[in-house]
Amino acid sequence: MFLRRSVTLAMSLKNYSSEAKNLVAVAVNNQTGVATVTLQRPPVNSLNLELLNELSSALTELEEKKARGIILKSSSDSVFSAGLDIHEFSNTEEGRLKKFWTALQDVWIKLYGHSAPTVACINGHAPAGGCLLALSCEYRVMLKQKTIGLNETKLGIVAPLWFIASMENVIGRRLTELSLTTGKMYTTEEALKIGLIDEIAEDTNDAVSKSENFLKLFQNISPFARSQTKKFIRGNTVQSLVKTREADLKAFIDDITSEKVQKGLKVYMESLKKGK
Numbered sequence: 001m002f003l004r005r006s007v008t009l010a011m012s013l014k015n016y017s018s019e020a021k022n023l024v025a026v027a028v029n030n031q032t033g034v035a036t037v038t039l040q041r042p043p044v045n046s047l048n049l050e051l052l053n054e055l056s057s058a059l060t061e062l063e064e065k066k067a068r069g070i071i072l073k074s075s076s077d078s079v080f081s082a083g084l085d086i087h088e089f090s091n092t093e094e095g096r097l098k099k100f101w102t103a104l105q106d107v108w109i110k111l112y113g114h115s116a117p118t119v120a121c122i123n124g125h126a127p128a129g130g131c132l133l134a135l136s137c138e139y140r141v142m143l144k145q146k147t148i149g150l151n152e153t154k155l156g157i158v159a160p161l162w163f164i165a166s167m168e169n170v171i172g173r174r175l176t177e178l179s180l181t182t183g184k185m186y187t188t189e190e191a192l193k194i195g196l197i198d199e200i201a202e203d204t205n206d207a208v209s210k211s212e213n214f215l216k217l218f219q220n221i222s223p224f225a226r227s228q229t230k231k232f233i234r235g236n237t238v239q240s241l242v243k244t245r246e247a248d249l250k251a252f253i254d255d256i257t258s259e260k261v262q263k264g265l266k267v268y269m270e271s272l273k274k275g276k
């Protein structure tokens with residue numbers, strides 16, 4: 001029985017980051033064992049090092065505590081996540097850049113391969129890294145009138161192979177190629193049509209309730225049989241990054257610190273500000 005009452009376990013009170021802030025809140029329903037993981041870094045939940053570290057720790061803890069399901073959502077119902085924090089790219093100090101990319105790799109490996117069933121409750125726009133988080137889950141419920149996509153080429157950057165694989169495994173190669181090369185952002189309605197999302201919701205409450213309904217499908221399925229099956233299906237994709245992490249990190253550092261990419265990112269950030 002899914003009760004609305006959520007119990008905030010000790011882990012949700014933990015401050016995972018070195019900043020004196022909670023950028024990720026975890027609330028576990030003690031009746032169902034389902035954890036709601038809420039990204040809360042206003043204004044747009046851009047993914048900086050501290051947020052990624054918190055998310056990574058939360059995913060580890062939910063793995064250890066054998067959560068029965070994870071719903072990933074935003075504290076805002078305007079933006080799910082604006083993707084990677086572009087300010088992390090302009091800070092080209094190599095130590096932090098390395099930690100940042102390694103933290104993103106960690107989050108993706110843990111979320112993509114999590115033993116618990118995962119749902120992205122996409123209660124806001126989800127460009128680039130925001131879309132990656134959503135694609136890493138097993139099911140996607142999205143608010144109407146929002147946008148989602150891997151728009152990296154629009155920023156003059158190249159989405160790494162694991163970003164591409166995450167999309168390809170959901171919508172297939174042909175559409176992934178078209179989407180990524182054009183940097184296409186899909187509306188919620190378009191995303192449903194191509195299978196990039198699974199359901200549309202009216203508002204955040206509706207999205208959470210639809211996410212919970214998806215997780216109910218597993219109530220009578222053995223967690224072992226379910227998670228092993230997921231591992232068989234997703235294992236190769238996860239392993240392809242695990243085996244190439246160092247090379248992927250080097251490619252990121254080389255690419256992002258190049259003069260050409262830095263110039264392009266500056267122009268992109270200015271255009272975001274002008275768009276107001």
Ligand SMILES: CCCCCCCCCC/C=C/CC(=O)SCCNC(=O)CCNC(=O)[C@H](O)C(C)(C)COP(=O)(O)OP(=O)(O)OC[C@H]1O[C@@H](n2cnc3c(N)ncnc32)[C@H](O)[C@@H]1OP(=O)(O)O
Pocket residue numbers: 043044046078079081082083084085086087125127128129130151152155157158159160251252255256272273276
């Ligand atoms: C050879 C191969 C090797 C491969 C090598 C690797 C290459 C590197 C790959 C790196 C991958 C990157 C993936 C990413 O995630 S990059 C980030 C892409 N994100 C975006 O393009 C989103 C941009 N934002 C928006 O479209 C909109 O902000 C929004 C999300 C639709 C929300 O719109 P809204 O109107 O509500 O809000 P504002 O636009 O007014 O934004 C509010 C403030 O937030 C700032 N902002 C927005 N997005 C970001 C961001 N991603 N990072 C940092 N800051 C962001 C925005 O500028 C406003 O700030 P201000 O108030 O100070 O002006």
